Amino acid sequence: MRPLLVLLPLIACVSAAPAPEAIGGHAIVVCGERFAIDAPVVLWDDPGGYSAYLEGPHFTTVADPGRRYSPGRTVPDDHPALSPEVAERLRSGSASPAELAAFVDLFVLHYDVCGTSELCFRVLQDERHLSVHFLLDLDGTLYQTLDLADQAWHAAHGNPRSVGVELASIGAWAPGDERGEAYFSEWYLEGNFGTAVTLPERYGDGGQRSGRRVFPAASEGRKRGAVHGQVLEQYDFTQAQVDSLAALTVALHRALPGIALDVPRDGLGQPRWDALSAEEFAAWGGLLGHYHLGTHKVDPGPAMDWERLLRAARDK
Numbered sequence: 001m002r003p004l005l006v007l008l009p010l011i012a013c014v015s016a017a018p019a020p021e022a023i024g025g026h027a028i029v030v031c032g033e034r035f036a037i038d039a040p041v042v043l044w045d046d047p048g049g050y051s052a053y054l055e056g057p058h059f060t061t062v063a064d065p066g067r068r069y070s071p072g073r074t075v076p077d078d079h080p081a082l083s084p085e086v087a088e089r090l091r092s093g094s095a096s097p098a099e100l101a102a103f104v105d106l107f108v109l110h111y112d113v114c115g116t117s118e119l120c121f122r123v124l125q126d127e128r129h130l131s132v133h134f135l136l137d138l139d140g141t142l143y144q145t146l147d148l149a150d151q152a153w154h155a156a157h158g159n160p161r162s163v164g165v166e167l168a169s170i171g172a173w174a175p176g177d178e179r180g181e182a183y184f185s186e187w188y189l190e191g192n193f194g195t196a197v198t199l200p201e202r203y204g205d206g207g208q209r210s211g212r213r214v215f216p217a218a219s220e221g222r223k224r225g226a227v228h229g230q231v232l233e234q235y236d237f238t239q240a241q242v243d244s245l246a247a248l249t250v251a252l253h254r255a256l257p258g259i260a261l262d263v264p265r266d267g268l269g270q271p272r273w274d275a276l277s278a279e280e281f282a283a284w285g286g287l288l289g290h291y292h293l294g295t296h297k298v299d300p301g302p303a304m305d306w307e308r309l310l311r312a313a314r315d316k
């Protein structure tokens, strides 16, 4: 016992600046309240966070004012399930989590075709004046950019009722596509160790909190599948992303139970890889790919293993 007692004061002294990966917590924010999640989360006002509340660029000092999100939620006047008082609180962003849950019932998944959350936030915030509630980086870090009481701009008609996440990934491409092949050879390593995502040199540290540059993929090799009947190839997301996405999915389901742990299915019970009709969209509450919202989108692509995600979320 004695050596341990000697060591304790030494350990207590080693606490200067926190390591980058120590920043952030394990909670997401819904209507000002924190909900526990089994994944690292950096909030918009944490050091190293990304804030979509900023009405200007994040990475440069160039003047480019304007909102990148809508405060509160766009609730229709004639919503059958909401009293006028609750609808007004949702519009003003002052609703409780339970009130938000009566309206927000979709979790929309994207990939960013940027490769890292840092570059994704640069494109959304600084270049395109868009937003999304969560960014999920290669190392499994979740960045929350807005309270879920507020509406992000990521999914057109899906924005009012949804929470969105952008998964860092270089995306899916038609087999043999020249640009896709160039990205694949730059970003992925395959060997007897399996498949790994590697951060290209030109990205610098890529904003990765861990300082790592290589991230094991959740499965080996390329996935091939059709979205809207279009055949695409894509490498799997990193194992760290798969784990954090499952944690986020179940945390959202618990905070906003209208987000069912399910995805639109066909007549045989298989996940659908096409767009929903307006009626199907109105009736659905649960997970969606961006591609479910329109035929012009294919993300999160054929590497999104819906059954794996739902199993992992239910097991949490």
Ligand SMILES: [Zn+2]
Binding pocket: 109, 110, 111, 290, 297, 299
């Ligand atoms: Zn998308």
